[in-house]
Amino acid sequence: MDLLEGNFKLNEIQKLEGHTDRVWNLAWNPATGISGIPPMLASCSGDNTVRIWQQNSFGTSWEFRSCAWSPCGKLLATASFDATTSIWANVGGDFECVSALEGHENEVKSVSWNPAGNLLATCSRDKSVWIWEVLPGNECECLSILQGHTQDVKMVQWHPFLDLLFTCSYDNTIKIWAEDGDSDDWHCVQTLNQASNGHSSTVWALSFNSTGDRMVTCSDDLTLKIWESDPKATPPAGDGFVPWRHVSTLAGYHDRTIFSVHWSREGIIACGAADNAIRLFVKNEGVDGPLMKWLNAVQWSSQGTRLLASASDDGTIKIWELASVA
Template sequence: MAEKKYELQEIQKLQGHTDRVWSVAWNPVAGTDGTPPILASCSADKTVRIWKQNPQTSAFNCVGRMRVHTESVRSCSWSQNGHLLAVASFDGKVSIWNKTETGFEFWHFLKGDKNIEVESVSWDASGAHLATCGRDKSVCIWRVEDKYTFEVMAQLRKHKQDVKMVQWHPSDEILFSCSYDNTIKVWPRYSDHDEWNCTETLDHAKKGHSSTVWSISFNATGDKMVTSSDDLSIKVWGAERRQSGGSYGPWKHLQTLSGNHDQTISSVHWSSEGIIASGAADDAICLFEENQDGLESGANYKLLLKKVKAHERDVNSVQWSPKEVGLLASSGDDGTIKIWKLISPQ
């Protein structure tokens, strides 16, 4: 009997951006509390768009278009309560937006160096800290004081090249950064002070990547991490919770997934149900699941499916929705966002 295969079914193509769409981000609360799912997208057309699902038709419609930046908008991130949206741009600014009942209110720009392109922005689980990074090789951590006050608490300078992404651990006060210098750095917060020190560098010597690291994501429990790179590989890392202090570490290489993409793997994201999605410059999306049959010696994850020509040009971002929504969003150089559903074999 032939093995039944999963299918990644395209639900809708979202059009409106006039240039490449760098990144997508699901609101972590919308769709889980009786409100419709909401997706943010940001683009080289200098705008952020907000897409909301119509409960009657299930179609996503653009309900907001925000433009305050003067250059390409590279990254966007929701606070965990779903109220605030932070947006990073190549104009050197990070804008903060507040979700209201009628739309989105622009609060202000974070004060930064206007000459330095900001590559990535990320909220921590508590909503008390925001991290940014950019072309100046540094990582900046901001403390959220109130509506109009974001204070710089730390500027971390350990990377030797541009920092491509910052990502907080899903539960602990640990920041992770990845860079053009081929490394991932781990920055835990010390005691009750706003101090972060680099305790680990995951590099080629530790079975890490051999080229630019573009993306970081965590599983639901936070004891595994997945990264993607220009070296055409995806790496899975694992850590155990330390007895003293309760934090995770050290991080160890568990598996390398290669041979699935043949161009830069720009984005990787781990669903709450344990499926890893990757998007690459080969226009494809791959999905990986935990290998239960044990046939692959030493492997923990295997290819579930590969969707070729997921976009007409490079896939820049993939992101799973909250579990209750059950969708995957992707964006590409073709200027579109696509909404996908994983169909299980019957």
Template sequence: LASSSTDKQLRLYQYHLRPNLIDGSDSKLEFQYIDSIPSAHTRTVRSIDWSPKGDLLASGSFDSTASIWSSNHFEQKVNQAGLNSEDESGRPKSPILDGEEEGEESWECLMSLEGHESEVKGVSWNRNGNLLATCSRDKSVWIWEILIGNDSQENHNVMQDDEGYEVISVLMEHEQDVKSVCWSPVEDLLCSTSYDNNIHLYAEDVTADGDFTLLHRLKGHQSTVWDASFSPCGEYLASCSDDLSIRIWHREKLAQGGVEGRDGGLTGGWRIGRSERERWTCVSVLSGYHSRTIYSLDWTFATVHNQNESQCLGMIVSCGGDGIINVLKLVSFMTI
């Protein structure tokens, strides 16, 4: 588990199951602080996201940069310390026991992504870990192709250099501060939310040398949209807002067709007209669960066995300025 803060640091934690030796009841889940990156950025670190493989950590900061971190020694350090062993109190041993400074030689900044003109508000990896999206107060969304750590590196009409990354797209579709970005778990479909009350969806346009393009603009919220999250099956999208509501959006495919996209599947590489072959509509508005701004939400990655709709929907966790965390179980929707 990684956390970020106004103290400019990144902190790492490892979970540990401690068995109850007294009555043999279920093990207790504990998180143990194990490491930190003391000087990750020069200002508040606003957003972090692990790559799908869990070997890279991306961070976005108010210093207008995003960084990608890796550690060749971190796993070895944890194993040597023996997180599965306990001290005299029965708690897991900490790996920081050998006199090293916290963060010393544990984490390396592989690259610093510069280009945004103001605070970076969000970072998000796509499902393959080869694309990173960032968003900023400068009203833009950037998509970076990360060339380090990927087995297959393709040159999509973009010259590769020694930096380890390439800028694929710079999207200037929002009229105000962009608050968050997130990728679909099943395709290279990117979502952004903004202070302009709108939600944007982007996908790769293979007719434009691999650039991403705006597909849909979802309107409905009456104030700032702070965050969004796709359902596990990718057919639904949840968004939360300063208007104290959570909206559920559903994709309806109006026609079939497509060509191969960046990942070799019918993911983002639809020819011109994809926006006319599908539509996203609001199917539910959830209100009354928070009394102040809803800042963040996440959709559970529940297992889908038979593509049953209720299994696909799973649960949504939301948190707001009212200090409340809600867990909502979604079963079905009635179209509004």
């Protein structure tokens, strides 16, 4: 992967203000931004609120209307420092909490929906990962508690097409979990660590490409790493799982912790770090990002690369548009 430069730039469209503390994370609603439906974005903050923003019908500004969306875009799951996870539904134009999940001993760090929207994964400072089944009526039941990590689990992320769960941790590893078809138990089928050319410090986040055969991870070791599924490898679990292998390492672009990374549908990787920069990468092609206060998250719009959202310690969200340089 090469740093994207020369022919593109990021134009700031709008700064979204309203949170009174740092913005930790954000998520685009996958059912918006198409067929005339204005894009919608959720953000969560240290001020203990989740805010939902939607572009107005004229496409000129973003407005406050009332942080992982379900695949259908109808439910929003939020993870909290109070060790709970809440599921919210749009009821008559207002978002109401329809389910509260309890069980973790410490703050819940991340939440993610599987591709079908019937499973939810959560992770915590208590080193555990929980898998929940979403039942009719939006009730949730814990299916499995995964205990493989030895330190805080920073992020959970389902594969975009398969029921494979990827987790990254303060223990410097990425673990991949699959369900045992015979027992219905979930187990670790592969661990990506330093022995497999992995990270040497905390792994903060990961993201998949549009075809699901590659992923990118970011770390406190100041690197991005590209991984791919290797169909020629022998499945470690012997159950048809395709193992992942290291492809390349991107180093020397950030000089402080890389907290967030997201791979767009068109193949552009965006990453945000504590050095206040957004950087964009593309494969085998040749913009440094604009400066802001400490960046906690970046995410491309689910419908393409035109819009990029970033969340910052200054309590704001910025919306950027990727544009060509004439």
